[in-house]
Amino acid sequence: MDAVSAIIEPLCANSVSGSMQDVVEPISSHALPNVPGKRVTIVRVFYGPGGFTPAHRHAGSVTAYVTKGEIRSQLAGGPVETFGVGQSFFEPPGSTHLVSANASLTEPAELIAVFVADEGAQLTTLVK
Incomplete structure (x- = not known):
């Protein structure tokens, strides 16, 4: 699994929210040559009205x-x-992100997320 898929696949389990308007879109992913073994990955997270990501x-x-x-x-x-x-x-x-949600029930919201992690790491894990 590549770095971007390691983020997107768990977050796309977001259909738990019932919203098909919640999207995680890869922007880029690169090894950090000045920090061996680390990778920076950037994604755009779009939440439709009332959208959220599970813990x-x-x-x-x-x-x-x-x-x-x-x-x-x-x-x-x-x-x-x-x-x-x-x-x-x-x-x-490793911190548990309990709430990640659009604050509005009527308007969309969007953020850019920048991840820095070990090369090959499972970047996102849902908490059950």
Whole structure:
């Protein structure tokens, strides 16, 4: 499984939300030549109105940047926070991301996620 599929396949299990409007789109994935064994992968996450991703965790660090609408986010042990266009948030490796959702039931939302993880890592794992 390539790096992008390692993110997209688990997140596309998002049909749990009942929304076919939730999409994870790969942008790029490259080995980091100055950091042997690491890879940076960038994806666009589009949430339709009321869309969400089930609870999950990532093998590496993730920085997310909101490009449209508002995103609700909560890491285990932290509060639910809402981020708007131009704001970003960070997920440490292995942290459980309990809430990742569009804050609106009527408007779409979108974010860009940048993953830095070990080469070949399963980047996204759903939490059961």
